[in-house]
Amino acid sequence: MTGPLDVHAARRRYVTVCVLFWLPLGLSTAPLILLLTERGMAMAAIAGFFAAHSLTAAALELPTGGLSDVFGRRTVLAAAGLLNLAALTLVGLGTAPWLLGLGMALMGAGRALSSGPAEAWYVDTVQAHSGPDAELRTGLARGGSATSAALATGTLLGGALPWLLGLGPALGVRLGEATSGLVLPLSVPMLLGAAVEIVFVLYVVTALREPPRPPVTLPYVLRSIPATIVDGLRLGGRDALVRRVLLSAGAAGGALAALELLTPGRAADLTGASESGAVLFAALACAGFICSGIGSHLAPLTARLAGSGERAVMVGLGVSASGLLLLGATAAFAGVGSTVIAAGGYGLVHLGLGAAGPSENDLLHRRVASSGRATALSVQSLALQLVAALTGLIMGALPPGPMPWLLGGALLLAAALLWTHRSATARRTPPDSVGCYAIGSDISSRHRDGSAM
The missing domain is CATH 1.20.1250.20 (MFS general substrate transporter like domains)
Known part of the structure; x- marks a missing residue:
C-alpha cells in the first residue's frame, strides 16, 4: 500500500x-x-x-x-x-x-x-x-x-x-x-x-x-x-437500559422471523402460483425496505414529539406490534379489503422497527464505552438472531392461520411495554461505565498503537 x-x-x-x-x-x-x-x-x-x-x-x-x-x-x-x-x-x-x-x-x-x-x-x-x-x-x-x-x-x-x-x-x-x-x-x-x-x-x-x-x-x-x-453477555446484567435494548432486539427478531417465514406462502396463496407469489412478495419486501427507511428518517422527529428516546422506542415498537396484529387478524379472511389491511400491517411493522432502531442504538451508545461498542452491537445482533431462530421453530410447529402472526405481535407488544416506565437511563454515563472488549481490541492494543474499531 x-x-x-x-x-x-x-x-x-x-x-x-x-x-x-x-x-x-x-x-x-x-x-x-x-x-x-x-x-x-x-x-x-x-x-x-x-x-x-x-x-x-x-x-x-x-x-x-x-x-x-x-x-x-x-x-x-x-x-x-x-x-x-x-x-x-x-x-x-x-x-x-x-x-x-x-x-x-x-x-x-x-x-x-x-x-x-x-x-x-x-x-x-x-x-x-x-x-x-x-x-x-x-x-x-x-x-x-x-x-x-x-x-x-x-x-x-x-x-x-x-x-x-x-x-x-x-x-x-x-x-x-x-x-x-x-x-x-x-x-x-x-x-x-x-x-x-x-x-x-x-x-x-x-x-x-x-x-x-x-x-x-x-x-x-x-x-x-x-x-x-x-x-459481552454480561452487558445486559450490568445495566437495565442495555437489558431493555437487548430484549427489544430479540422481539424485533421474532417479528422479522414471522415476516420472513409466513409472508411468501401467504403471497403465493393469494396469487395462486409460486412464481407470481414471488413477484408479490418482492413488491411487499421492497415496500418494506422503503417503510423502514422512512421510519429511520423520522426517528429524530419521533423522539422530539415523544419527549425522549425511550418513549420513541416504545412508540416504534407499538406501531410494529399493531402491524403484526393486523396481519394476524386478517390471516383467516380472504378478499380485497383483508388484503389491503394486511399490506398496511406489513408496512407498519417495518415503519415502526425503522423508527425504533436509531433511538435504541443512540441509548445503547450512551451506556457503553467506546472500547466495547463493537461487542455491544454484536450482543444486540446475537439477541435478535437467537430469538428469531426460536420463534421460527415455534411458528413452524403452529397450525397455519392467525396464531403465528399473533405470537410475533405479542413479542413486540411485550417489548413496547418494557419502555412504559421511564427511568433515569437517558443520562449520558461516564465513558468507562459499561465496558466490554472485542478480541481485536485486546490483541491490537498489544501489537500496535491506537484503539481498535
Missing part, C-alpha cells in the same frame, strides 16, 4: 462494496421460501433451515466481532463473500435437506463475518487520510442508502426473474429437464447472486487497500474468544 486513499475514493469503494455484498442477499429474499417449498420441504423443515442460519450467525457473532481487527478487513470480507457464494450455490441447486440446511448455515456464517469490516475499513481509511476528526457521516449515510437500494433492487429482480421465465413457452419446464431438476425458475436468482458474489470477492481483494498488520497467533485468538463472549 503506497498511501491512504483520499476521502472520495474511499467513499466510492465503500459504497460499491455495500452494493455488491447486499445485492445477492436481496436476490434471494423473494424466491427463497418458495424455492424450498418447491423442493418439497415442509414448513417445519424450512423453519429448521432458518434456525440453522440464525443459530450459526449467533454462535459466530461475538467470536468474529474482532477478527477483522486482527487479520484485516479485506481478508474477513473476502471470506464472507466466499461463504455466501457457497451458500447460494447449495441453496440454488440442492435438493436434499442436509444440503439445504448446510447452505443456510454457511449463509449465517457469512452474515456473522460481514458484520462491520466494510464500515471499519472506510473509517480506518478516511482517518488515515484526514485525521481522527475526519467527517464520516456522509460516507456512512451513503453506504446505508446503497445497502437499502441494493436490497430493494435485488428483491424486485429476484421476484421478477422466476415469473419472467415462466412466461416463455415452457421455458421453466425445459430448464428443469435440461438440468435434471437441479435448476428451477426459482433457482435462477440464487445462481445470479452467486455470480455477483464472485465479483464481490474479486473487488474486495483488489480495491480495499490496507496496511499490513502485525502477526498474531491463532491459539491466542482462540483463547480470547471465551472471555470476549462472557464479557
Whole structure:
C-alpha cells in the first residue's frame, strides 16, 4: 500500500462494496421460501433451515466481532463473500435437506463475518487520510442508502426473474429437464447472486487497500474468544437500559422471523402460483425496505414529539406490534379489503422497527464505552438472531392461520411495554461505565498503537 486513499475514493469503494455484498442477499429474499417449498420441504423443515442460519450467525457473532481487527478487513470480507457464494450455490441447486440446511448455515456464517469490516475499513481509511476528526457521516449515510437500494433492487429482480421465465413457452419446464431438476425458475436468482458474489470477492481483494498488520497467533485468538463472549453477555446484567435494548432486539427478531417465514406462502396463496407469489412478495419486501427507511428518517422527529428516546422506542415498537396484529387478524379472511389491511400491517411493522432502531442504538451508545461498542452491537445482533431462530421453530410447529402472526405481535407488544416506565437511563454515563472488549481490541492494543474499531 503506497498511501491512504483520499476521502472520495474511499467513499466510492465503500459504497460499491455495500452494493455488491447486499445485492445477492436481496436476490434471494423473494424466491427463497418458495424455492424450498418447491423442493418439497415442509414448513417445519424450512423453519429448521432458518434456525440453522440464525443459530450459526449467533454462535459466530461475538467470536468474529474482532477478527477483522486482527487479520484485516479485506481478508474477513473476502471470506464472507466466499461463504455466501457457497451458500447460494447449495441453496440454488440442492435438493436434499442436509444440503439445504448446510447452505443456510454457511449463509449465517457469512452474515456473522460481514458484520462491520466494510464500515471499519472506510473509517480506518478516511482517518488515515484526514485525521481522527475526519467527517464520516456522509460516507456512512451513503453506504446505508446503497445497502437499502441494493436490497430493494435485488428483491424486485429476484421476484421478477422466476415469473419472467415462466412466461416463455415452457421455458421453466425445459430448464428443469435440461438440468435434471437441479435448476428451477426459482433457482435462477440464487445462481445470479452467486455470480455477483464472485465479483464481490474479486473487488474486495483488489480495491480495499490496507496496511499490513502485525502477526498474531491463532491459539491466542482462540483463547480470547471465551472471555470476549462472557464479557459481552454480561452487558445486559450490568445495566437495565442495555437489558431493555437487548430484549427489544430479540422481539424485533421474532417479528422479522414471522415476516420472513409466513409472508411468501401467504403471497403465493393469494396469487395462486409460486412464481407470481414471488413477484408479490418482492413488491411487499421492497415496500418494506422503503417503510423502514422512512421510519429511520423520522426517528429524530419521533423522539422530539415523544419527549425522549425511550418513549420513541416504545412508540416504534407499538406501531410494529399493531402491524403484526393486523396481519394476524386478517390471516383467516380472504378478499380485497383483508388484503389491503394486511399490506398496511406489513408496512407498519417495518415503519415502526425503522423508527425504533436509531433511538435504541443512540441509548445503547450512551451506556457503553467506546472500547466495547463493537461487542455491544454484536450482543444486540446475537439477541435478535437467537430469538428469531426460536420463534421460527415455534411458528413452524403452529397450525397455519392467525396464531403465528399473533405470537410475533405479542413479542413486540411485550417489548413496547418494557419502555412504559421511564427511568433515569437517558443520562449520558461516564465513558468507562459499561465496558466490554472485542478480541481485536485486546490483541491490537498489544501489537500496535491506537484503539481498535
